[in-house]
Structures are given as structure tokens and as C-alpha cells.
Amino acid sequence: MSNETLRQELVELDKKYFIHPTSSLQDQQENGPGIIFDKAEGVYVTDVNGKKYLEGMASLWNVNIGYGRKEIAEAAKEQLEKCAYVSSFTGLSNEPAIRLAAKIAEITPGDLNGVFFTSGGSESNDSAYKFVRHYWKVKGKPEKTKIIARERAYHGVASGSTSATGIKSFHEFTTSLAPGFVHIDPDDPDAFRKAIEEEGADTIAAFLTEPIQGAGGVNFPKEGYLKEIRKICDEYDILFIADEVISGFGRTGKMFACEHYDIVPDVMIMAKGISSGYIQLGAVVLREHVHQDLIKYSKGVLMHGLTYSGHPTACAVGLKNIEIMENENMVENSKVMGDLLASKLKELQKETDIVGEVRHLGLVGAIELVKNQETGERFKEKLSVKVVAKARERGLILRNVVYWDKDTIVYSPPLCINEKEVNEFVDILKGAIFEVQTSL
Template sequence: MSEDATDTAFWHPFAAMGAVRRSEFVITRGEDVWVWDEAGQRYLDATASLWCVNVGHGRAEIADAVAAQMRELATYHTFTDVANRPALELTRRLAGLAPVPGAKIFLVNGGGEAIDTAAKIAREYFARTGQPERTVLISRRHAYHGTHGFGTALAGIPANRLAAPFVPDVAQVEWNDPDALDAEIERIGPGRVAAFFAEPVIGAGGVLPPPPGYIERVREICTRHGVLLVIDSVICGFGRLGDWFGVDRFGIVPDLVTFAKGITSGYVQLGGVVAHERVAEPFFADGAAPFRHGATYSGHPTACAAALANLDVMENEGLLKRADGLELPLHEAVQSLADHPLVVEARGGTGVLAAIELDPERLAANPGLPAAVAAGARRRGVLVRPMVSAVAVSPPLTLAEEHLDLMTEAFRGGLDDAAR
């Protein structure tokens, strides 16, 4: 069989491979808020890759920490009683930053694994506390919880559900209505519901900030019904909302928090679950049976070294405070596009992420409109993120306000191209 040198062997995620196979966009290097393609063209990375390069590209501190750890102990499993110093140091540090008392940290490889882990912990927690009938997991419309088994089942983006539910006992409610959650728990029966999953700001589903009081209200509802509240901060954590775990600003105490992406700024794959001491207790008690879940790379020492260096950068440069300062200017920049005939709404104002929603009639006629807008922005040297009905930005926290003009000009140019 002859080999076609122009045909890629790489199967891209979320890609129409028939269109992509001979037209890949190859990124070769990055520095701060910029990346370059192999033709030498520079782009403003207004997406921080996929919501994750929070400290910017090309950080020597993280690269040096990874190299040093690899020379000393690149990898080793952490099953049973085996540990390594980077994993111990990182989990202790995260427990001190977490918005829950007595936090315990289960480390995994990324956000999708974190969701699956949280779902298993929730169900197993109730099995171990004499309520094995509590198995139902509830999510929201527009939610994105990764593409593993539980994440696909919990997906609130219909196109991502594939042959879901994948796992039994899942339900879904409207994304912005706490009363809908209350009613669904009552309909199912409070004694059957294990957990409610919520992103502080829905990310891939369109950048949907919560209505005022929403997060606080669902906390009260979950507490009243004995349901675990799982905050999915895979996108929202580590500065994206101006705090460590993406939920601190709402002043609530979750039961479980999933994280990934910004924990290493995407430099190395790492994710995890923060568990409230009450949830962890049946697993940590003397004589407790093992939690039969984990991955070969759980607590990977090199990934943990990257995370520790990343946290140092964030603390030393005050990037949480910087994120607070970017929140309003980014929102205003995106709002300046609201007058465009293709735009029906500009969203943001809660963290360093924002989006424009495209006209539904134009979308119905051309579902590829978000990709067309993004392609037009790319031609002008800015990378933005197309979604189902919107186009989003989530730049590194090192973005300077002068970069916002470049971003909005390219965004508007992409909209003009798509409108034509």
C-alpha cells in the first residue's frame, strides 16, 4: 500500500478528519501570550490553548523543574503505600489552598479522569455510609464534563453525548434555574440522588456565568437533600476566575472539586479531585477497604513537579490579582462586538473568559459559522475558540490590556468575513 506523505496519521480530537487530514495547522513554539506556526507566523493565543496555559507559554521555571525531576525520578506508581516527594508536597499544598476543611486530594491525569473519579467517589461514599441506593448523578444543560464514561453521560451539550448515557442513573436540569434542581431531586427521590455536578462558569458549553446567587442556592439545595455538590473547576480553577479553585469567590464549601488544566498551566498532564474531610472519612478510617480506582500515572512525580513550579509562578507574580484586574476589561472588549449583526449576546464578567453568541437564524443556515469566525480571526493573527453556537476567548493571565485591541479587531474581522 503506497503512503501519501500529505495525509496525516494523527487522528485529531473533535475534528472532521476528512477536512483536516491534509490541512493541519502546526504550532511550533510559544512565548508568553504568543505562539508561532511552522511558517513563522505569530498569533495572539486568546484561548490559552484550551483554557489552560494560565501562566503563559515558554516558562523556563516549569521546564527546569520538569527536567530536574526527570533526572532524579521521572516516574513511579503510587498504588498501595508507595509515594514520592513531589506528590506529597503538592497534595499538602493544594489541601492548604482548597476551600474545604481537612481536604484530601486524589490525583489523576486530566479533567475527564477527575470527573470519573468524583462520580465514583460520590457513589462509593454513599455505599460506605449505608445508603447504597443513592446512585443518581445530576448535571446541567450546556455542561461539559469531559469525554470519559461519566463525563459523556453527564454531557449537557447534545452533540457530545454520542450513545450516552454510557452509565445508568444520570439526569439533567436547566443550567440557570436552581428550582429546577430542587424539583428534579424531589421527582427522583432525595434518597436516590448521590451528587450534583456544576461548573462555576460553564465553559465549553458557551461561557455561561451563573446568575447571581445561583451557586449559593444550589449549595443550600444539595445540603437540604443530603446530595453531594461537585464543583467542576477543570476550566475555572487556578486563576481563571481569580481564585485557586474557581469557587472561592462564591463563599460556599463544596463536597468535591475537580481540577486539571491550570494546575500545571497545561505544561504536563495532571488533574485531581479535592474531597471534603467528611467525604474522605469513610475511605481514610482505620480498617476501611481500599478504593479500587486509580491510574498508573496517579501522583506522577514529574507532573507534580510541574504543578509545584506553576503554583510558584502564580504566587510570585500575583497572577490571581492580575486575573481580577483583567476580568472587566476583557468583558468590555467582548461587549464592544455586541453591535455586530452576527452577534446576539456578549458574555463574560466572571473571570478571564468571555464569548459571543451568534445569531441562531444564521447558525441554522450555516452550522459552520463559529469555525468561520475563528478562521477569520486566525488570518488576522489571533486564535479564538469556536464552539457549537458561540466563539470564546480565555487568554493567559499574563495578557496585557494593550493586547485586547488586537483581539477585538481580529474578532470583528472574523465576524465580517463570516457575514460575507
């Protein structure tokens, strides 16, 4: 069977049976999948026709160590053959889960040390909300249930995490949002204080934030914002939850984004980079005082558990993933290559008429497209859609964000990217931008 014949067969099966997440169902039926991936190695993915792409998004911000790492496959195989899965319910345990929990406690900032495992980011978010509400309940303050989150935030698509997300289109998908979530201006600490005063501090369980907003457009907090929020949380006896699903595990040039802003959250949410996408895995990490108070005040069984919490094979993969990251200095490489990539994108900004702000931290960044570089005026048409499409045609996968007035290209390549691949990234993007610019 030829590659094209195989592709056509797969397209028809895809259209008939496969409901794609976060995709247009009508477009899927009309055009089929845009790319059918076949293999991947390093920073590259290859489709069934043999076309190679530089994965400028590390898929979904998550393939941090890069593709095709045989050590991960070997670690999974070894654990699968030894003990693929056992339950962690009712006090049962396994060595990979124990050792990964200890490793996470070692590498997270401050005294974060109580680890609850999940299968991904949405589960981690929903679990965190339940934990903080349970925490206040056993502490004798059951009325502290509300969670204050930021507009433009993305926290997942489970029932609670959809409700916590501050992006309107996710809310419009469903007819029933979970109660108890309040959204505030994402840049103003006074908006948090005002919400506390309006809602009542005795009703608020936690403040929830991505240290760096990812799917909302790679938005960085204003200077001092997170430290002021931490101060307000302490003042009003409110827990601070940091969602590091995208920003964790070296993405920003430090192991966790909170380290850039010199804060330690009471609860940290993680997924994605914890396994670099090689297997489904996430976690919620509790600070010492939260963990110890739960031990002290909780009575009976902790009535929250997931079938795959502490999955031995997933945890073995997570351990090997972190080992590779540390042994190959990928966190430092994220900083060095991230600075190099950003500097080249800022040079590109000077060479074009439509590239506005370029912002980054490590290997996560964004490029704004504008009609006027001085005023920041936007085109009526969202040019980022066209640029991302042209870049894909040329062999570079990126993502665009067009919520609100944004016309933004975002990027987050694997942390193993090297200088040659950075140059290739920029050359392809430059060609795509100039092609769109000349068509205006």
C-alpha cells in the same frame, strides 16, 4: 529542507497516521491539519511556516501561565533526573506529590483537603463519581448512586464523564451511555428539587456542576443559583461536586470560581490550569467530612488507582506552576486584564451591528452574534464559524460554540496577557467581525 517542504511532509504523515481528537476525520483527510504548531512563548504560538498567532483560548482553556516558561522545564528536568516516576500504590509516596497535595489544600476554599491525583479532567470526573458512590456505600447507603448534572454541561469524554456531559452530540457519538446520570434545566433550582422528588433522594449520590459552563458556551449561573443548589444538597443529604477543570487556577479572577459564589463543594474536580498544560495532571479534592468518613468507614484497599496518580514529575511541574502564578500575581492580572478586555469588547459591540451580549468573569468570556441587537434574533447561518476562521487568518485563535441555538465566540487567553496584547486581540477580532458583517 524549507519550511513549506517540512509542512507538506508533516501534513501527509498527519493524514496517514494521526487520529485527531474532537475533529472531523473527513476534513482531516481532505485538508490535513489547519495549523502545525512549532513553538510558543507568552501568549503567542508559531506554526512551522513562521506565522505567529495570539492564542485567545490558551489552547484548551489551560495554558494559564503562558507558553515557554523555562522555570517549568527546569523543574521537570530536575525531577526527571532525580526521580522521574515511582508508584503511589499500596501506601508508597514521593515528596512532590505530598507537597502538591498540601498546596492544593491550602489554596482551595473552605476545608477541601483530601487530594487524589489523576492525569486530566476526564479521569478526575470519573474518579469523583466513583468516590461519591463509594462514600455512600461505606456509609450504609449503597442505593445512593445517581448523579444529577446540568444540561449544556461538559465534563469529559471517558465513559462516565461522557454520560455526565449534557451536550447531545457527545451522547450521539457512542452507542452505550453509563447509567445513573440525570440531566436537568441548567438555570432553575426548582428543576433540581423536582428531580430529587421524582428519582428519590435516597437514590441520589451527588449534584454535579461546572460553576461556569465552559464548552457549552461560557454560561454563568443566575444570581443565587449555586447557593440555592448547595442548600438543597444539604437539605436532602446529597453531595455537591464542582467541576473546576476549566474555571480553576485563576481563570476567573479568583483562584477558583466557587469563591465568586461563596460556596464550598464537597468534592472539587480540577485539571488544565493545575499544570498550565505543561504536563498531564488533574486531581479530585474531598472536603474534610468526606475524607474523614472514607478513612473511618472504608475497609481494606481503596480499589481505585491510576498508574500516574501522584506522578512525581507531574506534581513537581504543578508546584512550580502554582508558584509562578502566585509570585507574578496572575490571578489578579486575570481580573484586571479580563475587565479591560471585556470593556473593549463592549465598545466593539456598539460599533457593529452583529455583536450581541458580551459576558465575562476574569479571562473567560463569550460574545454572542445576532441579527438584531435589541431582540437577540439569530442569523440562520452560524456566523461565529466565519468570524473564528477570519480571526485565525489574521493571527488570533478563538473558538465558537453552535450547540442549540447558540452562535457564540468564546475566549480564554493566558493569564499573563498584558494591555498591549489585549489591544491586539481586540483589533484582530474587530477586523474579522467587520469583514464578515460587510459580506452579509
